[in-house]
Amino acid sequence: MTHPTLLITGARLADGRRTDLLLAGGRLADPASAPAGVETLDADGLLALPGLVDLHTHLREPGREDAETVRTGTLAAARGGYTAVLAMANTNPVTDTAEAAEHVAALGRRDGAAQVVPVGAVTKGLAGEQLAELGLMARSSAAVRVFSDDGSCVHDSRLMRRALEYVRAFDGVVAQHAQDPRLAGPDACCHEGEVSGRLGLGGWPAVAESTVVARDVQLARLTRSRLHVCHVSTAETVEVLRWAKAQGIAVTAEVTPHHLLLTTDAVLGYDPVFKVNPPLRPDEHVQALRQGLADGTIDAVGTDHAPHARHDKEHAFADAAFGMLGLETALGVLVETMVEPGLLSWSDLVERMSATPARIAGLAEQGRPLAVGEPANLVLVDPTRRTIVDPADSFSLSRNNPYAGRELPDPVEATFWQGRPTFRR
Numbered sequence: 510m511t512h513p514t515l516l517i518t519g520a521r522l523a524d525g526r527r528t529d530l531l532l533a534g535g536r537l538a539d540p541a542s543a544p545a546g547v548e549t550l551d552a553d554g555l556l557a558l559p560g561l562v563d564l565h566t567h568l569r570e571p572g573r574e575d576a577e578t579v580r581t582g583t584l585a586a587a588r589g590g591y592t593a594v595l596a597m598a599n600t601n602p603v604t605d606t607a608e609a610a611e612h613v614a615a616l617g618r619r620d621g622a623a624q625v626v627p628v629g630a631v632t633k634g635l636a637g638e639q640l641a642e643l644g645l646m647a648r649s650s651a652a653v654r655v656f657s658d659d660g661s662c663v664h665d666s667r668l669m670r671r672a673l674e675y676v677r678a679f680d681g682v683v684a685q686h687a688q689d690p691r692l693a694g695p696d697a698c699c700h701e702g703e704v705s706g707r708l709g710l711g712g713w714p715a716v717a718e719s720t721v722v723a724r725d726v727q728l729a730r731l732t733r734s735r736l737h738v739c740h741v742s743t744a745e746t747v748e749v750l751r752w753a754k755a756q757g758i759a760v761t762a763e764v765t766p767h768h769l770l771l772t773t774d775a776v777l778g779y780d781p782v783f784k785v786n787p788p789l790r791p792d793e794h795v796q797a798l799r800q801g802l803a804d805g806t807i808d809a810v811g812t813d814h815a816p817h818a819r820h821d822k823e824h825a826f827a828d829a830a831f832g833m834l835g836l837e838t839a840l841g842v843l844v845e846t847m848v849e850p851g852l853l854s855w856s857d858l859v860e861r862m863s864a865t866p867a868r869i870a871g872l873a874e875q876g877r878p879l880a881v882g883e884p885a886n887l888v889l890v891d892p893t894r895r896t897i898v899d900p901a902d903s904f905s906l907s908r909n910n911p912y913a914g915r916e917l918p919d920p921v922e923a924t925f926w927q928g929r930p931t932f933r934r
């Protein structure tokens with residue numbers, strides 16, 4: 510594979526320093542060593558940030574290539590500034606064996622516009638009954654470190670304990686979709702409160718999330734193992750996480766862009782594009798999530814990019830599939846909700862969207878500072894650029910974009926993965 514040589518001039522780093530960057534051989538080299546006549550990109554007015562890392566992407570391949578493929582999902586990732594995505598295990602077949610994980614990794618090497626890192630299932634078939642082949646997946650060439658039944662909660666306490674015990678041997682992490690299936694059952698599709706009552710939709714109470722997280726952080730303490738909490742959506746969960754971190758428990762957590770911007774009121778029109786799991790919450794939760802991400806109680810952003818074909822989404826609200834797109838708009842939503850209001854600096858944003866996710870997933874070649882010798886994984890950002898979101902203008906095969914028609918920052922100018930451009934405006 511050839512690696513082009515490119516000199517990027519006059520960019521600013523997240524801390525404000527101006528710099529030139531030389532991309533050569535897939536890594537960053539000393540700009541003073543640039544060959545005469547090298548291709549040059551003028552980045553005056555742009556920020557250069559490490560490539561973003563998404564802990565939570567649904568690529569749908571294998572099994573639902575009508576909704577997304579590894580190719581289209583990673584093109585959407587590159588469009589969003591991402592150079593790596595963790596591919597969730599709820600595909601068909603489920604990623605619950607070493608062979609399945611190796612297959613996803615191979616699809617990534619063949620078709621990926623970003624690094625594709627398979628997530629392994631915690632239980633066979635995501636059924637919540639028997640542990641999957643965690644050790645075989647970890648020792649396979651896919652070197653799986655993140656395990657999740659996402660889409661379902663590992664609700665059996667004994668199984669959750671055993672999963673945490675097991676992954677500790679290889680510094681793995683169990684990423685929990687926290688949803689007590691008795692408190693938030695099959696018909697739960699709207700935050701339990703005034704809106705769910707008025708619309709007659711099944712209620713999904715905030716405590717169905719926080720009670721599972723309260724249990725899991727204590728299991729993480731008992732087992733001295735690593736727990737990650739997917740898509741935190743409630744103020745109560747932020748409180749539990751704050752307590753757990755004060756105890757020194759090895760827990761990390763992510764929040765989605767949509768839970769930082771949208772509220773339960775979005776579902777008042779019964780538009781199923783706003784149907785997502787966990788559900789959109791009232792403003793007091795949104796504010797607690799922003800505060801939690803700002804102070805580091807929530808470590809990272811995970812998009813939960815969840816593409817769905819039209820015929821799965823265009824139903825009455827109660828019958829439609831759960832999930833919304835997120836990769837292409839994530840950075841814009843974070844600029845809008847966190848950077849512009851002064852809750853996160855650009856350096857802190859890089860921690861939440863690149864360095865910390867890479868560390869949680871154990872990715873050595875991602876989330877690195879933009880310094881000589883490091884991998885050339887980076888995104889060029891115009892912090893002032895805005896757009897009106899058009900769902901048709903997307904690399905995703907799906908159109909379930911919850912920001913259609915909304916004006917948002919649209920900062921990504923170009924993305925480079927291993928020194929190669931994967932997106933250029």
Ligand SMILES: NC(=O)N[C@@H](CC(=O)O)C(=O)O
Pocket residue numbers: 567599659660661686784785786787813815816831832833
């Ligand atoms: N978030 C969603 O609403 N849906 C996800 C599953 C999940 O993340 O729980 C999906 O796979 O579609």
Ligand SMILES: [Zn+2]
Pocket residue numbers: 659660661686739740786787
């Ligand atoms: Zn989930």
Ligand SMILES: [Zn+2]
Pocket residue numbers: 565567597659660813815
């Ligand atoms: Zn998910």
